[in-house]
Structures are given as structure tokens and as C-alpha cells.
Amino acid sequence: MGILSIGKTDIGRVRKNNQDAIYLNHQVHLYLVADGMGGHSGGEIASSIAVESISKYFMSNVNKLAPEELLKNAIKFANQSIFQYSKNSPALRGMGTTACLLFFSGSNLYVANVGDSRAYLINRGYLYQLSKDHSLVQEKINLGIYTREEAAKDRQKNVLVRAVGHEERVEIDVFNYRVSRNDMFIICSDGLHGKVSDRDLLYLASKQIADPAVASKEQIEALALKLIEQANCNGGQDNISVIVSVAQ
Incomplete structure (x- = not known):
């Protein structure tokens, strides 16, 4: 089984710089979206360090560790790198990604995920969220205080309870799934999933790629660009990043 992936990132319609970063390594099939936060360019720096640190640790240890441990350690390495960088630069204190x-x-x-960037699976006409949001509103949903519809309108919907590099230690979720031919996977920042509903995401993906098993690079790229276009049409207040992968 092969994996075909395309990634795109866009500044959006409002922000003056892009604090998102993406990473695609087709050799080992590692894909990453990082959405930085922090003033004085802190978010841009944090996401950049995350990509550099995670990829460096991963490639140095890919044949030495079990996948779960490898991913957790790679993110922990990035966490320490970002946290130490901010300690040495007072203006960047509190940055993270x-x-x-x-x-x-x-x-x-x-x-593996920390924060509210998401991973989705599309299979047989259904969309499933594979990651868990680490946000204040998600905690309220978990406690039954909010419905998902109510949470989407909350002014604190972008407040995170976990971020890489924000504190000295970080808690990381890792999930394991079986991959089937015809599966489509999407990872994205909240600049996308905060502006394009799950229903619209499924509709656009299914319309653009009817059969992931035979999808071309051009089709996958067109879907990534279409999702970004839709997020911008719906306001584009944030940076937008997406990686689309199909199992063939």
C-alpha cells in the first residue's frame, strides 16, 4: 500500500504573517501541521522550531524506537527546544505551537497531537476526527456544559489547554489506527476546521476525490487548494494549513 500526500499553507485574509508550518517527508511517510502562537513573531518561530526539532529527532531515531515512543519523544524534544528558546528571549516568553x-x-x-490542529479520516462517505482537541471549549464539551454547536460560538474557542513549548513539560496524545486502501486523511490547523464545517469538509473532499485509491497528485492538490479557498471565502481570519493523504 502506498501513501500519496500533498500539503499547502496560506496566510489567510487578515493576518500579516503566517504562523503555521507544515512538514512532509514522503520517504518515511511523516506529515505534520504546526500552528504557532505568541506575540513578537513568537508563533512563527515556535512552529518553525517544532517542525525542525520533530523532523530531526524522528529521522535520527526512526529505526531505534517503537512508533508511539518515537512520536512522543520527538514532540517532547520540540517542546524543550521551544521552551529553552523562549527562556533566552524574554520577548518570546509564553510562545508555543x-x-x-x-x-x-x-x-x-x-x-500524535497537542493543541487543536486536527486529523481526520474520510472513509466510505463518512468523516471521523482521529485526534482530540486540547482546548478550553473541548473540556466544556467533555463535561457536558456545551454542545458542539454552542462551543463553535464561544469567544474562547481558540484558547488551548495544551501547547508545545508553552511550559517545561507537555502531555501528548498518540492514537493507532489500521489503514485501508481508499482511506483519505486530512490534517489541518484551526484556520481551516474553524471556518469549514465537518459537513462541508466531507462534501468538498468527496466531490473532488470520489475514489482515493486512484486519485492523482493533481486531484489531491486541487482538494487542498479548494479547502483553503473555502476557508478564505468564509472569512480567512487565521492562517490556513492542510495536508491531504490517500492510501492507494
């Missing part, structure tokens, strides 16, 4: 990773290993998929 989300991190959502996909690692395909044979017929297994490992998803």
Missing part, C-alpha cells in the same frame, strides 16, 4: 502528526508504518497509522 500546536502539533498534529501522521506517521504511516505499513498498514498502521499513528496520530
Whole structure:
């Protein structure tokens, strides 16, 4: 089984700089979206350090560690790198970033995430969220205080309870899934999923790629660009990043 992936990032319609960063390594099938936060360019720096640190640790240890441990350690390494950088630069104190990773290993998929960047699976006409949001509103949903519809209108919907590099230690979720031919995977920053509903995401993906097993690079790229276009049409207040992967 092969994995075909395309990634795109866009500044959006409002922000003056892009604090998102993406990483695609087709050799080992590692894909990452990081959405930085912090003033004085802190978000841009944090997401950049995350991509550099995670990829460096991963490639140095890919044949030495089990996938779950490998992903957790890679994110912990990035956390320490960002946290130390901010300690040495007072203007950047408190900067951090989300991190959502996909690692395909044979017929297994490992998803690791911190923050509210998301991983989705589209299979047989259904969309499933594979990651868990680490946000204040998600905690309220978990406690039954909010419905998802109510949470989407909350002014604190972008407040995170976990971020890479924000504190000295970080808690990381790792999930393991089986991959089937025809599966489509999307990882994205909240600049996309905050502006394009799950229903619209599924509709656009299914319309653009009817059969992931035979999708071309051009089709996958067109979907990534269409999702960004839709987020911008719906306001584009944030940076927008997306990586689309299909199992063939």
C-alpha cells in the first residue's frame, strides 16, 4: 500500500504573517501541521522550531524506537527546544505551537497531537476526527456544559489547554489506527476546521476525490487548494494549513 500526500499553507485574509508550518517527508511517510502562537513573531518561530526539532529527532531515531515512543519523544524534544528558546528571549516568553502528526508504518497509522490542529479520516462517505482537541471549549464539551454547536460560538474557542513549548513539560496524545486502501486523511490547523464545517469538509473532499485509491497528485492538490479557498471565502481570519493523504 502506498501513501500519496500533498500539503499547502496560506496566510489567510487578515493576518500579516503566517504562523503555521507544515512538514512532509514522503520517504518515511511523516506529515505534520504546526500552528504557532505568541506575540513578537513568537508563533512563527515556535512552529518553525517544532517542525525542525520533530523532523530531526524522528529521522535520527526512526529505526531505534517503537512508533508511539518515537512520536512522543520527538514532540517532547520540540517542546524543550521551544521552551529553552523562549527562556533566552524574554520577548518570546509564553510562545508555543500546536502539533498534529501522521506517521504511516505499513498498514498502521499513528496520530500524535497537542493543541487543536486536527486529523481526520474520510472513509466510505463518512468523516471521523482521529485526534482530540486540547482546548478550553473541548473540556466544556467533555463535561457536558456545551454542545458542539454552542462551543463553535464561544469567544474562547481558540484558547488551548495544551501547547508545545508553552511550559517545561507537555502531555501528548498518540492514537493507532489500521489503514485501508481508499482511506483519505486530512490534517489541518484551526484556520481551516474553524471556518469549514465537518459537513462541508466531507462534501468538498468527496466531490473532488470520489475514489482515493486512484486519485492523482493533481486531484489531491486541487482538494487542498479548494479547502483553503473555502476557508478564505468564509472569512480567512487565521492562517490556513492542510495536508491531504490517500492510501492507494
